[in-house]
Amino acid sequence: MDTRTALLAAAAALLLAGAVGAVAAPDAIVDPREADERPGDVRIVDTVVSPGEVRGETAELRLGVDLRHRGSAVENVTVRHRAIGADSGLLVDETTVDVGTVDGGGERTINGSVDVEREGGYRIETVVFADGERRASQTTRVGGVAALTPDYADSRVGFTESNVWPTVAVSVSEADNQTATLSVSLSVTNRGDAVSEPLDLRVLLRQSESNVIADEASETVGEVRPGRTDTVTTTVEVPANYNYYVDAALWSDDVLIDETQGVANLNPRERITANETVEEVEFAVEDFTRGSDDAADVADAPDRGTDGESAGDSTPGFGPLAALVALVAAILVARRRP
Template sequence: MNRERILAGGIAILVMASLLAIVLIPGAIAETASDDVRASHLQIEDVSIEPGSISGGTATLAVETRLDHRGGPAENVTVLVRAIHADSGFVETTTEQQVPTIEGQREASVTQNISVERRGDYRIKTVVFRDGERIAEGTKEVSGVGALKAGYAETNIAFHWQDGTSDFPPVEYSIADAENNRTTLNVSTYLTNQGDDPSENVRVVFTARQADSNIVANRVSVPVGKIDAGRTASPVASLSVPDGYNYYLDAVLWKDAVVVGSARSAANLDPSETLSVNETNQEVKLSVSDFSDDNAPKSKDRTTTANDGGQPGFTVPAGITALLVGGVQLPGGNMTETESNSMTQPNDEPTTKPTGRKNVQEYLYRGALVLLVFLAIIALFQFYMSVLAVIRTFVADQYRPLFNAAFNLAVLLATGIGISYVVRKID
């Protein structure tokens, strides 16, 4: 009996012994859990901020955090939202919310309300924790919080021609009468309902304020009532003021007992001096910056390979190196006897040389052979690592080293068969 048969018999004995061990040894097969045990991965996909209820001193911001989930169930996850004042750096408020278990490859939304003072700008920081460990965080900046109007001060009525782009003043006046060192001014303005519903009952208070001393010369309140949607009202009032002075004409819009708007123009009654209202009305709105991911998720998950279990195995770089060495030696490796004789006998008649087409075909075949050998090595490597992965998956932990040793011994015996056969052929 030759060596190859002895080694093949050893392989067969190992395979049979392994199968019998799996069947006969209690607990050799690992118990597979029905739950998804894959590591979960969470990251912040986006954070959106919208204004909520607004009071006189505070503003409520609704912060929606969208979490992108991959892998197994994510349990014990909490989301912390913190508002930090941009100028002082002090923490204004903090809220934390527990997130229900997230399963499946999907996005989960977590909405939290935070209340901040209606002043300055803020940085909204979002932090995600899993099992008490920080895994993701990001920030957004919010500016113009003070421009948010409280619910009691909201109205759809606005002064016309107050955007600074029109040549018309928001408050107009004409001289109705001038006698006894006093001038009577007819003062008017235009109010437009920019909403879709009729407005509340409103009124306008017109005030003539002496420009140099800022003394109120006269004041009149004019009821306006309700203004239909998309309509404009033009309240008018008469103000009697002393001659020879310049005045600021102020129009203040009231809803119930709350000031909801104002406008100003100038009345020049002093011929030696001209007064103008050098004010630029710039509308300030709530502004939210783009979401900034402060750092990549601090997850301890890593990409694992089939050789992570510490088992020996061939590597792809080693196989590629061997192929490159063989490929370099292959084209010039087989010298025919005719070529050898032609080199040692220069005076003989020249031998017939292969045609160029035959050389091209030979190199193509050799290149194909190299490619196929390379693919075979990759397939063999993948098969080896897959078998190790199967052992790690289905064999219990306490018996896993024994089965790994049996498999590696079988591979060693199979390699011995190949080595024995090659050596015998060479001899």
């Protein structure tokens, strides 16, 4: 057999083997164009919830959904979020994010959000659709929404919290029988990472029993560096001999940021503390008398002169009663004699 005949025989054998394989496994040979037309797969890998804009009554919950894609491109993909009350089971909010076509494999993050009320807990149900067909779903539970601070009241500056150093310190600058001038110092701490903006400090002195405002003052808290504590001092004038609650508050554009309370005890007979009133027993000298019981007897005895006799007008001797008894006895003895 020559070389040409051998090559023709080998080629014929290869064609025969290919034909047999195609018959035995018809799916082994697939047109690449047909493979691209197969629908891809989209799955939810993870969902991350973070607080967004926090308002007075409601809060925005930002949702980041990680989608994993495999296979060919998936068109008309949408992600739907539903916020459902954990206790009531009622739908609170629903949003849909239009993703479009997902292609290229790997993972991508789809951002969305829902608005909920700042109370209770919620169940966030996330569903992925492709051409209106449900492809994947996941449920995330969220609680403690009420603990979120509204954006308008979010400030890292507040009154100092310390076990020793006083947040509110009151001292008397001047005083007379009618009025007292008090110097009130308040400690403010910046717990943030940046220099604080100026704030308004307002102080009210409230009489402890009547709650009548005796005086008030306002000061500006300047810039406070991160981690630093600043002391702001103001002066008020109030009637003397009364006790007062010192109410202090920090304001930013008429928004209450923080508040604290101290006391000013100007009445020596009574004492008050923050959120508590304590009445002391009036000072009495006899409670502190030292010595034996004879000292009390001496104190109760009548005054005597230098010679030990009473300084009163009593008759010396036995007194009128003893003289009368002696007279009656003498008369009886005289009548018995013969």
